[in-house]
Structures are given as C-alpha cells and as structure tokens.
Amino acid sequence: MKVFEKAPAKINLSLDVLHKRQDGYHEVEMIMTMVDLADRLEMRELPRDTIIISSQVGYIPVDEKNLAFQAARLIKEKYDVRKGVYIHLDKKIPVAAGLAGGSSDAAATLRGLNRLWGLGLTVRELMELGEKLGSDVPFCVRGGTALATGRGEKLQPLPSPPQGWVILAKPPINVSTADIYGRLRADQIDRHPSIPDMIRALREGDFAGICSSLGNVLEDVTLQVYPEVLRLKQCMQKLGADGVLMSGSGPTVFGLVAKQAKALKIYNGLRGFCNEVYAVRLLT
Structure with missing residues (x-):
C-alpha cells in the first residue's frame, strides 16, 4: 500500500x-x-x-x-x-x-x-x-x-484570502531562522504590523486591504544582514506588485497580485534578476 x-x-x-x-x-x-x-x-x-x-x-x-x-x-x-x-x-x-x-x-x-x-x-x-x-x-x-x-x-x-496570485522569489542565499531571531531586539521594535487590520481584511475578502496590511518585524533584521533581499523587494515593488513582503525570516520575498497578466509580467521581469522565481495561486 x-x-x-x-x-x-x-x-x-x-x-x-x-x-x-x-x-x-x-x-x-x-x-x-x-x-x-x-x-x-x-x-x-x-x-x-x-x-x-x-x-x-x-x-x-x-x-x-x-x-x-x-x-x-x-x-x-x-x-x-x-x-x-x-x-x-x-x-x-x-x-x-x-x-x-x-x-x-x-x-x-x-x-x-x-x-x-x-x-x-x-x-x-x-x-x-x-x-x-x-x-x-x-x-x-x-x-x-x-x-x-x-x-x-x-x-x-x-478566512482564507480571496483569489489572487503570489510571486515568490528567493535570492541565492540561505537564512538561519535562529540567527535572525538571535539578532532581533524585541524591545526596540518601533513598527508593529496591524494584526486587527489584516484580520478585518481577510474577513471582508478585501484583497487591497490585505496588501496594505502586510507587515513583518523580522524584515529589518534580515535586510540589514542580507542587502540582496532588500534589492529583490525593491525590484518587485518597481515591477508593480500590489503588496510585497519578506516571508518568515527570509530570504524569500513574495508579491501579492490580483491580476494574472500583471503576475506574469512580474514573474518574467524577475527571471532576469533571480533564478528561483515562482508564480502560484493563493490557496483559497
């Protein structure tokens, strides 16, 4: 069996x-x-x-x-x-x-x-x-x-997000979660993401609200140690993703995109910038 x-x-x-x-x-x-x-x-x-x-x-x-x-x-x-x-x-x-x-x-x-x-x-x-x-x-x-x-x-x-596309891009580095958390000073975080706003956007099926509520306090730590992650994030923003964030402790950056045509444009634009790029759907 x-x-x-x-x-x-x-x-x-x-x-x-x-x-x-x-x-x-x-x-x-x-x-x-x-x-x-x-x-x-x-x-x-x-x-x-x-x-x-x-x-x-x-x-x-x-x-x-x-x-x-x-x-x-x-x-x-x-x-x-x-x-x-x-x-x-x-x-x-x-x-x-x-x-x-x-x-x-x-x-x-x-x-x-x-x-x-x-x-x-x-x-x-x-x-x-x-x-x-x-x-x-x-x-x-x-x-x-x-x-x-x-x-x-x-x-x-x-509730799961409404239908949409996710562009995932990983630079050619590996990041240790333990190392990033070890560098984090929790008492010195000056910008916290609004969890209530994200919950509200999910409950209302508000894709734009989800994109505007993205936040990750580990980003500042990882971006300081690995500037290539920052460059990748900036590249995805310039290509027009609706919302861009680093996932977890990184180094993968994801972009949320409502329209398939724009998702394919961003995917193709990143292929010349980064080898590991994926265009996938949100699991709704």
Missing part, C-alpha cells in the same frame, strides 16, 4: 514579535496562509522496522536531521508501531527560505502515516504531535489560514 500527501508552502501575511519568553522562545503573533507551491510525499510500508528517506535533490539531509524522518520516528515511538516506512520527498519548495518547507513535509508525514497505519488520529492529535517537531508544524498539519500565537503553535482559524 502507498499513500501520497501534498505539503504546501506557507507565507506570513503578518509577523509580529511581542517579547522574548523565559523559555528562550519569542512570543509571536502571526497570520499565515498557504500557497500552491508544494512538495509531494510518497509513503509505503517496509517489511523491516526502519525509516528510509529519499529525494530527487541532493542538497537536503535524508537522515535524522530531516523533519520528515523525525516525524516518522515520533509517530512510531508514540504509538509503538513496529513497522518500517519508505518516504520519497519530491522537493519543489526552496529550503531555508522562510516558506516552512521542512515543517510542511513533517506535517504531511504525520498525516500520511496516520492513514498508512490506520491509527485513526484526529487533526488535533496530529497537531499536538507536530508541536514537538517545530512551531510551524501544527499550522502545516491543519492548513488553511490562521492567526498563530505563543511560539506559533496556538492557532485561531481565519
């Missing part, structure tokens, strides 16, 4: 950091949604009790450093599954890009193994498992659009 799971990328429409917590994590408020750029996972049972990961790309780990491996090991240990699994990752989401590709792979692994092994776990139970793997994993288990608080694991569902 084989099971297949899609693992979509996420973008942050809003990302605010309130303060650093006693446990070393940061207290955040984020609004996240998913886009139609996805990894695809194939899972099949093995006769011996082992976990094997493979991928068509050679730049990701396929051992215990891989979040899909960790997800498989976690669900096996938690529910005493004495079976093996082979997982093939068809990677499409750029790595270390601020798009939660690894977290989405882990979430897809949890969902897929729940089906493969007939465990009967609820979405809530899978989200609780995902929390042990990373702050973005519960959201990726659930999907859709949500306000995330705490470390990012507490989720409040929100």
